[in-house]
Amino acid sequence: MNKTLIFDFGDVFINLDKEGAMNHALDIFKLKTLSEELIAFNSLYEQGLISTEEFIEFYLENFPDLDEDDVLYAWNCILKDFPEHRLDFIKNLAKENTYNLILLSNTNELHIDWIKERVSFYEDFKNCFHKFYLSHEIQLRKPDASIYNFVLKENKLNPGDCLFIDDTIENIEAAAKLGIHTWNINPKTEDISNLFTIKKEFF
Template identity: 65%
Template structure:
C-alpha cells in the first residue's frame, strides 16, 4: 500500500527545455560539447558544494568574453512554464491528506531563484508538501543512493510504501534498487496529474 509520494520537480511539475538549453549553451560558449570539468562543476553546484559566486566566476574565467548576466541567462534557459493544473493537483492531494507528500529535486540556487521570480504561486506549491528537499540545500544529489536513503531515514519510511516519480531513468533505477516503487514519467506524453490513472495498479 502506497503511503508516501515522492516527486521530482523538473519535467514533472515545471516544464524544462533540456535540449534547447544545451544547444543554446554550446552556441554561446562556441564549443562542440561541454568539457568534463564543466560537467563536474555543474554537478558540484547542483549539490551545493560550491556557491553561486564561485560558480559564476568559474564560467567567467573559462569564457571571459561573456558577461555575468549572459552566463546566468544561459544557465536559466532550461526553465519553462509551470501549468496551473499541476499546482491544483498537488494542492488537492495535500487537502485530501491521504498521502505523505515529498519533493526531491536536483536543483541549485540560480534555478530556484529564477523559478521563484517566474512562478507567482511557488510558495503555494511548496506549502503543499510535507517535506521539500532541494539537492543544493541537503548536499546530496540523484541518482546517488545516499539521497534516497536520506529521505527514507529522515521520514521513517518503508521503501515498499513509497512511490517515486521522476522523468530521468537513472534516478528511478536507483530508487527501484532500494525497493521503492517508481514511475519513470515521459514529459512529452504523460502528465503527473494522470498519476492515479497511469499507475492505477499501485493504488
C-alpha cells in the same frame, strides 16, 4: 498515511527545455560537447558545494568573451512554464491528506531563485508538501543512493510504501534498486495530473 509519493520537480511540475538549453550553452560557449570538468563542476554547484558567486566566476574566467548576464541566461533558459493544473493537482492531494507528499529535486540556488521570482504560486506549491528537499540545500544529489537513503531514514519510510516519480531514467533506476516503486514519467506524452490512472496498481 501508509503510502508516500516522492516527486521530482523539473519536467514533472515545471516544464524544462533540456535540449534547447544544451544547444544554447554549446553555441555561446563554442563547444561541441560539455567537458567532464564542466559537468562535474555543475554537479558540485547543484549539490550546494560551490557558491553561486564561485559558480559564475568560474564561467567568466573560462569564457572571457561572456558577461554575467550571458552566463545566467545560459544557465536559466532551461526553465519554462509551470502549468497551473499541476498546482491544482498537488493542492488537491494535500487537501485530501491521504498520502505523505515529498518533493526531491536536483535544484540549484540560481534555478530556485528564478522560479521564486517568476512563479507567483511557488510558496503555495511548496506548502503542499510534507517535506521539500532541494539538492543544493541537503548537499545530496540524485542518482546517488545516499539521497534516497537520506529521505527514507529521515522520514522513517518503508521503500515498498513509496512511489517515486522522475523523468530521468538514471534517477529511477537508482531508487528502484532500493525497493522504491517508480514511475519514469515521459514529459512529452504524460502528465503528473494523470498519476492515479497511469500508476493505479500502486494505489
